[in-house]
Amino acid sequence: MTASLFTPYKLNDTLTLSNKILMAPLTRCMADDDLVPTQKMVDYYARRAEAGLIISEATIIRPDGQGYPNTPGLFTPAQINGWQKVTDAVHQNGGKIFAQLWHTGRVAHSHFFGGGDVLSSSAQAVEGTVPRMRELVYQTPKAASLDEIKQLVVDYAQAAKNAIDAGFDGVEIHGANGYLIDQFLHHDNNRREDEYGQTPENMSRFALEVVDAVVARIGADRTALRLSPAAYFNMAADPRDRAVFDYLLPEVAKRNLAFLHGGIFDDSMQFDYLGGSISAYMRSIYTGTLVGVGSYTAETGSAAINDNKFDLLAIGRPFIANPDYVAKVRDGAELTTYADTMLTELF
Numbered sequence: 001m002t003a004s005l006f007t008p009y010k011l012n013d014t015l016t017l018s019n020k021i022l023m024a025p026l027t028r029c030m031a032d033d034d035l036v037p038t039q040k041m042v043d044y045y046a047r048r049a050e051a052g053l054i055i056s057e058a059t060i061i062r063p064d065g066q067g068y069p070n071t072p073g074l075f076t077p078a079q080i081n082g083w084q085k086v087t088d089a090v091h092q093n094g095g096k097i098f099a100q101l102w103h104t105g106r107v108a109h110s111h112f113f114g115g116g117d118v119l120s121s122s123a124q125a126v127e128g129t130v131p132r133m134r135e136l137v138y139q140t141p142k143a144a145s146l147d148e149i150k151q152l153v154v155d156y157a158q159a160a161k162n163a164i165d166a167g168f169d170g171v172e173i174h175g176a177n178g179y180l181i182d183q184f185l186h187h188d189n190n191r192r193e194d195e196y197g198q199t200p201e202n203m204s205r206f207a208l209e210v211v212d213a214v215v216a217r218i219g220a221d222r223t224a225l226r227l228s229p230a231a232y233f234n235m236a237a238d239p240r241d242r243a244v245f246d247y248l249l250p251e252v253a254k255r256n257l258a259f260l261h262g263g264i265f266d267d268s269m270q271f272d273y274l275g276g277s278i279s280a281y282m283r284s285i286y287t288g289t290l291v292g293v294g295s296y297t298a299e300t301g302s303a304a305i306n307d308n309k310f311d312l313l314a315i316g317r318p319f320i321a322n323p324d325y326v327a328k329v330r331d332g333a334e335l336t337t338y339a340d341t342m343l344t345e346l347f
């Protein structure tokens, strides 16, 4: 029933995956206080190397991208060295790993980087407080100036280069889930009146500039992108957002990236303005390799691949609960059920 997951998949001339199961990016907040990956993180990723591809937990590109405690970075030599140990261990176990590149934008908090501005597309604050640090109320961001946008693009490209230096097989640009890039792609957050706002082309500009800068630095074969056409996390939906993604997805397809990955927790959710689920919407206008995700089991994911709904399956929470997820599925062994209490420990 899950046989379709266990055939190799050629992403491009540079990368072939040994199976179609990806480990989804999963923030764990377990890096040390300098945001360097620890030995426990090395072991955690190494245990999961049977995945066709691991996508690392979201990893911040620079200090003001941080929105949660102890999320790893990729901007200091110590962080690059720490990740090198992770990628070496994964490679030794026969696996492949991409780094997910992250800037949280308005979901950042200056508590984590010693004060100063939080940057976003516009000065629209996200409501509420930082999870697990309930005393930290989100601050109103500064709308990034044109110079600040240029610098952000440069910093994404540098983090991508740092990822390659750290031994990663590639990067996934985190353009999903209401973080910085997504903050340009939805009307709820993007109120700009310059060349980065108002029209689908303008609202897509930052995302495409980041993609192009990363591709120029490390190559399209090693670059992937995660997007959330539906606003569902830290963001309110607006039916006008559809036109933004109708423009953006074909533009991304022209770049021949390694893959495009949906950002969603449950892919059975239907969005009126997208005409269905986010994977169905993305499949209808994106022509390259598509990764499906969101509350799938190996069986439902395999069936979706057989039905040509997407090409590769990303698995999140079950991979936290089962380090040996791939072997268990292959052998038909029983899986341990995920519980939020498992987030307190890396195993």
Ligand code: FNR
Pocket: 024, 025, 026, 027, 028, 057, 058, 100, 174, 176, 177, 226, 263, 264, 265, 266, 293, 294, 295, 296, 314, 315, 316, 317, 318, 343
């Ligand atoms: C996530 N998710 C997530 N997504 C992302 O793009 N970057 C990240 O760092 C994280 N971090 C994260 C942490 C935890 C604890 C959870 C549960 C989820 C979303 C994740 O990649 C995935 O899309 C969802 O978990 C849905 O897939 P599953 O878990 O239903 O297979």
Ligand code: 8K6
Pocket: 027, 028, 029, 068, 131, 232, 233, 265
């Ligand atoms: C501290 C880590 C932050 C990264 C994301 C963690 C996600 C936690 C898992 C549950 C989140 C629920 C997200 C909202 C989905 C809404 C669907 C309507």
